[in-house]
Amino acid sequence: MADKKDDFSVKKISPKLGGEKGIRNPKGPTSSHDLVEQMEFLYVEVIKADTYNPIVEITLGNYKSSTKTLTLGPNMEWNQVFAFDKTKGDVLSVTLKDGRRENGTVIGKQDFKVAADIPFRVPPDARIAPLWYSMGNMELMMSVWFGTQADEVYPRAWFADASEVSASCVRNTRPKLYLAPRLCYVRVTIVSGHDLICNDVERTPSVYVRATLGVVELYTEVSLGSNPSWNQDLIFVASEPLEETVYITLFDKVNGQPHDDECIGVLNKKLSEMNAVKVPGSAPALFYDIEPPVNLEPAGDSRRFASRIKMKLATDQAYHVFDECLQYSSDYRAFAKGLWPDLLGKLEIGILGATGLQPMKEWRDGRRSTDAYVVAKYGNKWSRTRTVVGSFSPKWNEQFSWDVYDKCTTHSESSIITNLR
Template sequence: MANQNQNQQQKKHKEDFSLKVTTPNINAGRVIGGDRLPASFDLVEKMQFLFARVVKAKRLCASQPCNPYVKVNLGSFTGTTRCLEKSTTPEWNHVFAFSKDRIQVPVLEFVVWKKKCDDPDELLGRVAFTVCDVPMRVPPDSPLAPQWYQLENQKGVKLEAELMLSVWMGTQADEAFPEAWHSDAAETCGENIAHTRSKVYISPRLWYLRVNVIQAQDLLLKLKTGNNSDIFIQGVVGNLALRSRFRSSSTNPMWNEDLIFVVEEPFDDCLLVTIEQGNYNKHERVGSCVVPLKNVQQRTDATPPASVWYNLQKPKENKCDEKVKFSSKLNMRISLDGGYHVLDEATHYTSDVRPSSKSLCKPSIGVLELGILNAVGLSPMKKDNRTDAFCVAKYGPKWVRTRTIVDSLSPKWNEQYTWEVYDPCTVITIVVFDNGNLNVVKNAGGKKTEEAADKRIGKVRIRLSTLESDKIYTHSYPLINLQTQGARKMGEIQLVVRFSCASILNVLQTYAQPLLPRMHYTSPLSRFQLDSLRNQAAVITTLRFRRAEPPLSKEVVEYMLDMGANVWSMRRGKAQFYRIAGLLSVLVSAAKQFHEIHSWKSSVTTVADTATVEELEEEFDPFPSKFSGDNLKRRYDRLRAVAGRVVEVMADLATQGERVESLLSWRDPRATVLFVMFCFVAVIVTFLPPRLRSFDIPAVPQNFLRRMPSRSDGML
């Protein structure tokens, strides 16, 4: 066992986690050999495909309707259209794509078949094309016009039936590429081929719904005693319910408490507010009211909305209740707060800081372009030693998903995407996953027989503020995945990044502005509220993407948004401790930084390399723990040791703070006199000129400091 651990440690030290500069064969605005991709695809390597579009047919069955379908054959690759039942003029409009690198035969053949239930399918005719005669088409050229072609029988005799087709050579820049049937994917996936296509997803525009519950009036309470007589407010939007604090039984209780929800446009849901009597486990409804979200006031600043008295409806228990006069009311302030940015990511990894209201959004300052080229050396993710890899990239509300390259440890995507940039101090996240939906079998009812999961391979974060304007960055990034055995390199991904801006002055101005919208500072939300609202936003985004085709799975969305980052981890706790300890060692840290700047040294490291097996077992341990006895005792002792070091750091911070506080406590009169004189001069210099800034938002130096990159970008 010791030898095995030693071998694992040696292997870990041998793995290369460095960032490598690459030289891909991309145009990047250059003309190579008189041929080039369009400007929107100049950051990827050109890939050629043979496209075949089957549009429609006529005069297939003269006497009666039939069930026709078309097979497209190119050597060992065969694509099939859907079968149209009882049709005389079928329309398929289906596009097939064959990679030019895999073309081994000179003839492309279209064969029309008539499907029969009991007998073998009947051949209705065929059309053949010579591959070398197919024309080349590159956007922005218009799509190739389809033509009618007469079918031939097996003897080469022309038939009356005709098939409308178009065949051309193109690249991944072709409009038909994303929706096309790809030969390499269909060979393995079958009916699950939809899960292999590249797609663009737009996350919903989210708002904060603030429900300020003030007081109730003339409640008809149940006759109860003790804790069972307490009352509370419950708000429900969709599948989420929030509750207020308990109040003692009273006909006119007061709360003055906020319940905050995350809701999505176009606000089709309703808010259900109920008054409950009892305890959290057992309670009865006293009254309720329903408020459509479309009728709720939208505000963009901290001005509170007007309070409104809402008539409550009494729950009907029997027919006699209808005769009882019910005049209970509830006073509330309800608003849709568009001045906030709804955080769905961690603040230091955020890719968008714009407020929810479009009227408050500023124009873009630049464009971010990402070319996802290929990956090499991927680890097998399935039992049969295969990997079906695809990439997901997120920046702002736009998520992109590349096509899945089936059964390849060195997949080539060569797909390019573009985003508008509104703030340079943001982060784009790229993650490689293994597709778990390709070989899932469905039962007779169309449901999956087993739960499919997309397994994560590795994550890359790129901070835009570290990129020079209009410079093309070509690097190979290590894909690092944290497992119970430690941090493991799962391969490398080659990316091309370019950040372009029209005016460098507009970019520099953002450094003096607050990172988040003004409402986050004038009416700040607590840390607990932000964590709760972030979870709500993640759930809404997950549900939205689950309805797309192909869907983005829950595990993909949660990993992209780092939803598990706030759970306790001994590994992360040690890493944060060493970060603080390193900051306190000012002289040593300054010397190291000066040496690295002087020598232009740059390396990619990970804090997980120092984690032990026991620490990783603790991080992957479910809650509550599955361990007991000596294991828990050992963990508790280790936690006490780390906590002791944390206490030492806290003591040092407290000492420094008390020294600052003592400047005004007159414990050292001479030092205090000097400090007061310094403050007096600073006040005269700073505040005698007209004040040029607002005090409800952070100062310019604070804004500038908050936008600086930190070592948190390298945390797993």
């Protein structure tokens, strides 16, 4: 029998989009999640217990989550939110145990009927206030409610399908928003040196200049004489905020061996002190005094303080540093915000789900699984859905938005498989 081939053709789907409809607003959506299907979750926020070294176990159907591996905060609080699929059981059980005992002696238990005892919350409704619940001779502070992916606790919740993921790795299952820092060109133009003196006053210096920004080092060519000329551009890339320092060092090449080169002067310049060029052009050439290196100047010799270097120092903020393919760029804006074009509108993306994913890993017991999430990028904003653990047909139903300044730009998405456990 021939192997079944994957069908990658375009298929029509009929998701139930539109956000909140019905009694609140029969005419249309009332939430910002109108491009995705509404997903209802049973949220349990566990705050703290008035006992030493407590453990809280939360059970709904076959799903169980626990605070056993969670670290208590300085005020002996967890402030942890657990999320369950409300269709997985009829009764929510919250059990408080004594963590000092090996098997965790049960202190008390509280049951909630899913259909009757739990309120439903729709943002922008206020948060459900936590209450103290009696657990035998102790009390547990928590709040329980039904919500959707529009709840503000959604990004930090520990979902029941990720209950097998360790507490140290659960952060990798959560949705994230990342704003990449904007990049700026830094132009260091070494023009010439004036009255440069090497250690051996009887020898003509052979000087080159090294400029360092971060871990990047750039060099000029070697030029002879006490008044060498280079006229050479050294271009760096820096990220906002422009708080770094460029280190300028002058070397005298002695015997042709790099380890024999002698430092004859240094100069440091902060990026914030450079000329911010916001229109195409160059900065003015200025003279800068060179400081002699430590313990190099002979006692009583003040000639080195007269040594100078002529440079053009500028941050070219009129340009955009490309960090992606030119043909599919998502951003053409200059570094300077004052040069940005007017806002054209907003790009909104609803990431619904996926089907037919292939197993990406196999466990020792023979199980095969896939933990998938989606990354979407536009401009300098990266968005990442939560990781749906152990599913070949994950549903995310998360919505993201971006400001659009140029219609000739490209939005990119990718599905990524990650190993969490």
